[in-house]
Amino acid sequence: MLLPHNPNAFTRYPFDRAAHHRRDAAWLGRALAAPGTKLIPFHKQRPFVIDEGGAVALGWLAAHARTGIARAEATTLFLGLDEGGAAHFAIDVPDAAALSDLGRFDDLRSFGAILPAADLPLLGTAKSIFEWHARHGFCANCGGASIVVEAGWKRECPACKAEHFPRVDPVVIMVPVIGEKCLLGRQRAWPRGMHSALAGFVEPGETIEEAVARETLEEAGLRVREVMLHSTQPWPFPHSLMIGVICEVVDDHETIDAHELESARWFTRDEARALIAGKHPDAFAPPPFAIAHQLLKTWALG
Ligand SMILES: [Zn+2]
Known part of the structure; x- marks a missing residue:
């Protein structure tokens, strides 16, 4: 598929999703018996690694x-x-001990940054979906136990026939800028010195632009004039879609919401370059794995 450039981790899904096979039980049965087919085991949303x-x-x-x-x-x-047409599956394994001689189940957040980039969208997809299955065993319509159908991509309720689809939660994440300055915030729980983009969930009935404007005003007291979409990133913790934005604001003070942020700080473009290079004297930004890094990098080098 021809796609615009996207610098983010968990993007550029390497396989043909071949969604038309998901309802074909006979095809799936043959694929699961084929010698070239591969499985990646998961246990409690952790992938199996060696x-x-x-x-x-x-x-x-x-x-x-x-x-x-x-x-x-x-x-x-x-x-x-x-590319060769071999089917790939992820499988939720109830007993981690069954594979303990070969390797281990590990937290994607702890080792994801060192894996080949093409592995991440596969693992992120499987983690998000297994997480959803783990929390949605019962029908939201009638309360009955639901079952997994369509090769893991849907749940169905045998009692009331309601269909349930995996959820994706849209989150706006933005770096407010004015002139040669950008604003980054920090939360109390973060490591000392860490600063990052502002972020929040999109609410029902809201456009991306409105969500950016509301969150930027709520968290930092800044009014947004323009919203520039940078890129998006599926973020499997547990199943968000990060919508990365650089937004121009009309204010250059800040009034932080102490419930959400511990502090916010303006950085010059030179300082932003130092953050990206890991050379700022008293602050640091998230690693390239996170979309916040890519937003800041684009503005810093622009
Ligand atoms: Zn039901």
């Missing part, structure tokens, strides 16, 4: 390993087809 000569690699297993690690009804998510 140590390979000092580096961490994903612990893909051959499809025939499925019977040894999980029962037939284990949630199995069809991730798509690679």
